[in-house]
Amino acid sequence: MRSRRALLGQAVAASVSHVLSAADDRITSQQTEALDGAARGFHESHSIPALSIAIARKGELIYAKGFGFADLRGRETLTPAHLFRIASISKPITSVAVFSLMEQGRLRLDDRVFGPEGILRNDYGAPPYRQYVGDVRIRHLLTHTAGGWQNDHGDPMFRNPQMNHQQLITWALAECPLTNPPGQHFAYSNFGYCVLGRVIEKITRQPYDQYVQAAILERCGIHDMRIAGNTLRERAHGEVVYAGVHEKDPYTMNVRRMDSHGGWLANASDLARFAMSLEHVLTAESIREMTTATSANPGYAKGWAVNATPNWWHNGSLPGTTTLMVRTASGFCWSALANVRPVGTDLALAMDRMMWELSRLI
Numbered sequence: 001m002r003s004r005r006a007l008l009g010q011a012v013a014a015s016v017s018h019v020l021s022a023a024d025d026r027i028t029s030q031q032t033e034a035l036d037g038a039a040r041g042f043h044e045s046h047s048i049p050a051l052s053i054a055i056a057r058k059g060e061l062i063y064a065k066g067f068g069f070a071d072l073r074g075r076e077t078l079t080p081a082h083l084f085r086i087a088s089i090s091k092p093i094t095s096v097a098v099f100s101l102m103e104q105g106r107l108r109l110d111d112r113v114f115g116p117e118g119i120l121r122n123d124y125g126a127p128p129y130r131q132y133v134g135d136v137r138i139r140h141l142l143t144h145t146a147g148g149w150q151n152d153h154g155d156p157m158f159r160n161p162q163m164n165h166q167q168l169i170t171w172a173l174a175e176c177p178l179t180n181p182p183g184q185h186f187a188y189s190n191f192g193y194c195v196l197g198r199v200i201e202k203i204t205r206q207p208y209d210q211y212v213q214a215a216i217l218e219r220c221g222i223h224d225m226r227i228a229g230n231t232l233r234e235r236a237h238g239e240v241v242y243a244g245v246h247e248k249d250p251y252t253m254n255v256r257r258m259d260s261h262g263g264w265l266a267n268a269s270d271l272a273r274f275a276m277s278l279e280h281v282l283t284a285e286s287i288r289e290m291t292t293a294t295s296a297n298p299g300y301a302k303g304w305a306v307n308a309t310p311n312w313w314h315n316g317s318l319p320g321t322t323t324l325m326v327r328t329a330s331g332f333c334w335s336a337l338a339n340v341r342p343v344g345t346d347l348a349l350a351m352d353r354m355m356w357e358l359s360r361l362i
Helices: 004-013 021-025 029-045 087-103 138-142 165-175 190-204 208-220 256-262 268-276 284-290 347-359
Strands: 050-057 060-071 264-266 312-318 321-327 332-338
Touching: 029 050, 029 060, 029 347, 050 268, 050 347, 060 268, 087 138, 087 190, 087 208, 087 256, 087 264, 087 268, 087 284, 087 312, 087 321, 138 190, 165 190, 190 208, 190 256, 208 256, 208 268, 264 268, 268 321, 268 332, 312 347, 321 347, 332 347
Parallel strands: none
Antiparallel strands: 050 060, 050 332, 312 321, 321 332
C-alpha cells in the first residue's frame, strides 16, 4: 500500500496543464515555466491532494493548470476541467443574480423579506414572527446585517441536516432569534444567503440554480457549473474527491441545501471567467452598488469582500474545501481551488499570497 506522501509526490509529477492557445501570444514559455514552478512548489509544500488555479487578464483567460490527483486513491490525474465545491464563493454568484432582478425592476434593495409586505410573505411559518424578523430587507441579507443568524456554532445551515429549505427556514425563524435591529451589526450569515436563494425562486418561479445558470452563468460563457451533491456516491462527473481531516468528514453535510450560500461546483477557469464577466451581466451602476462597502463593515459590500484599491474577492471554506476568487483593480482575475481544509493552517490566506506572487510573474 503506497503512503499518502508517496502518492502526493507522484501527484506533483503527474500535474497537467492547459494554457489556452489564445494565451500563447500573451504569456511567454519562460513565464509559463515560472508560474508552473511557483505553483508546484506551493502544492508540494502544503501537501494538497488537488490544486487547481486559473488566471485571466483584461478579459482573456491566460493560464489554467491542475496539480495532483482529483482522486488520490484512484490516482485520477487532475485537469483544469475538474469541478470543486466552491463553498462561499457561491455568495457573489447569488448577489449578481439578485442585482439582475433589480435591474429588471422585479426587486429592490429595500424590499421587506418576511411578513405580509415581504417578498416571501408568510411562506415560512405563521406570524407574528419574532422580534426584528419583519424588518429584514434585501439589503440586510446581502450585507450580512440582518441582526443575527451568524456563522458560528449555532449556524442554522449546519443544523437539522434532514430538513429541506422550507422546513429549515420555518424552524430558524421560530427558534433562532435576531439579537440586533437589522442594518446595525455585521454578522456573516450563510442563512441570509440561503433566504436570498428562496427570494430568487419566489420572484422567478424557477429553481434557484436554473435561474442562475440561464440568466447569469450562460451570459458569462459558463456551462459546467452545477449544485453539488452531499455524498461520495453523488459525486458529479468530473468532480474531485474531498480529503477529510481528523473528524471532519466532507460527505456528512447537506451541501445541496447550501445552494445559494455555498453549494455550487465549478472549475477554476469558470470562476475566473465569472469574475471578469460582470459587465456582461450587470450595468456599471449595479456593479458599483454591489461592490461598495457598508458602514457596518468597511471590508464587505454586497456579496463581495472589498478594499479601497479597489480589489474585490471572496473565499470559501468547508470540510474538504478551500477556495479563492479575486478580481483586481489592475485587470487580473484569478481563482484557486483545493480539495482539503487543513487544521492549523490558513490555507486560504496562503493561496491568496501565492496567487499574488504568480501575478507578479506575468
